[in-house]
Amino acid sequence: MNAITRPVADIDHEPRRAQEPTTAAAAISRINPFVFGLLGALGVLVALIIGDIVGQLATVLVYIGFAIFLALGLDPIVSFIERRLSIPRGGAVAIVVAAVLLLFAGIILAIVPILVEQISNLIERGPQMVKDIQSSDWYGNLTAQFGTTFEDAAAAVLKFVQDPTNLLNIGGGVLAVGTGIAGGFTGVTIVLILTLYFMASLRSMKRVAARFVPAYQRATFSGLVEDVSGAVGRYVIGQVSLALINGVLSLIMLSIIGAPVPALLALIAFIGSMIPLVGTLSASIVNALICLFAGPTTALIAICYYLVYMQVEAYVLSPRIMSKAVAVPGSLVVIAAVAGGALGGIPGALVAIPVAASVIIIVQKVLFPAQDRKTAPPGVIAR
Known part of the structure; x- marks a missing residue:
């Protein structure tokens, strides 16, 4: 059938087919510019929200990263104990965790009493140490060499230490340091707990990760x-x-x-x-x-x-x-x-x-x- 003998309906529809958009770019070009800009703005807003969430969870992500790092580091020891003693993985994990906790406890018990004793001695002997320093030879040499400049600096230091307001400021700084230490202790506890869970389930985590990859x-x-x-x-x-x-x-x-x-x-x-x-x-x-x-x-x-x-x-x-x-x-x-x-x-x-x-x-x-x-x-x- 040639063009002369085709039905009129076919001839009328052929130009319309040629004018229809055949590509995705042509379809996108028909979108209202306002809608296109709105969708782009929504995408940027979602990205900013995700970035803010990640920023707020930065500490948690650091804890998780450290826990995975420690779990991978302790896994060879766990596997060695598991093979050598022929015990389940849970038992090997418990042995390793107990050994780590005993090690930390031993370090704390060995250091904290000595540290407290040294700090107490420093507080008790503080005034006498100042007098000893002032009567020492090197202090006299510095005073003779620099004259009133060194004496004024030493007097300023003593005045600062003896001022109760400055002591309160120092106490506030010590309190802030103590708060930071407490926060660090909390973080260490969280990391240890996560490490325990990750060590116990490390093999299952690897199997689950492999499921996201094609079978071949x-x-x-x-x-x-x-x-x-x-x-x-x-x-x-x-x-x-x-x-x-x-x-x-x-x-x-x-x-x-x-x-x-x-x-x-x-x-x-x-x-x-x-x-x-x-x-x-x-x-x-x-x-x-x-x-x-x-x-x-x-x-x-x-x-x-x-x-x-x-x-x-x-x-x-x-x-x-x-x-x-x-x-x-x-x-x-x-x-x-x-x-x-x-x-x-x-x-x-x-x-x-x-x-x-x-x-x-x-x-x-x-x-x-x-x-x-x-x-x-x-x-x-x-x-």
């Missing part, structure tokens, strides 16, 4: 998750091992040289060593400054000890322990730690290296094999 990719995804979690666990164990070595050696050395509150200084060394790169150095400086209260000789010995220890840690302990934990090049360790500290402070520095190790694993297991499977199209000469 689940085996690869599960293997990748195990590699990443294993790298994080080995890193946590390696870092804790370095911190424990620093804490124990600091306790022994500081006790020998007669440093004040050696148990507290050992705890500072332990906590500092948990922070990559700058943690050991920062804790060493703090401990050396505290040793000044026992005398310049004690502080000098502490400085010499920490200088030697940092060399041993950097060139002997850390390469041997961390090379078995995470295979991350030294340059990437520095870059990751600095970037993590800049983005997230101390928590960011703590998790930066295992994140870098995880990225390396993903690149080696996913990106490189995908690139290796690609071949040149037909007719293209490979060079």
Whole structure:
């Protein structure tokens, strides 16, 4: 049937079909501009609300991140106890949690009484210490060298300390510090509880995460998750091992040289060593400054000890322990730690290296094999 013999209705409808929009862009162009702008504004508003919610939940998200980090770090120990003692996972988790709680309780019982005693002695001996300082040779030398300038500065300090209003201000600052410590204790409790739950359900969490991946990719995804979690666990164990070595050696050395509150200084060394790169150095400086209260000789010995220890840690302990934990090049360790500290402070520095190790694993297991499977199209000469 040609165009001459077609029905009139078909001829009339053919131009209309040609004019109908056939693409999504044409359909969108028919939307009222006001409606389009309203939908865009609603999308921006929803994004702002989500961002505000995430900002308000930042503390909770940090708690969850720390708990997952600790759960992955303790999982190798739980698995080892589970295999060695042939007990259910719940029992292995209970043993690990009990050991961690006993460790914290032992640290608190060892430090708090000594700390309270030192603070009481400082309060009782405060006036006598001021008199001793004023009658010391170095105070007399400074007074003779700087004259009235130094005396005026010392008098201003004494006047500030003796003013009750300033003491109330100091008390308010101490109260704020105490409130912060109480908040930190609450956060630690929440993290420990979440860590307990995550350790108990870590395997089921991995299985649920694998369900979000297509069935033909689940085996690869599960293997990748195990590699990443294993790298994080080995890193946590390696870092804790370095911190424990620093804490124990600091306790022994500081006790020998007669440093004040050696148990507290050992705890500072332990906590500092948990922070990559700058943690050991920062804790060493703090401990050396505290040793000044026992005398310049004690502080000098502490400085010499920490200088030697940092060399041993950097060139002997850390390469041997961390090379078995995470295979991350030294340059990437520095870059990751600095970037993590800049983005997230101390928590960011703590998790930066295992994140870098995880990225390396993903690149080696996913990106490189995908690139290796690609071949040149037909007719293209490979060079």
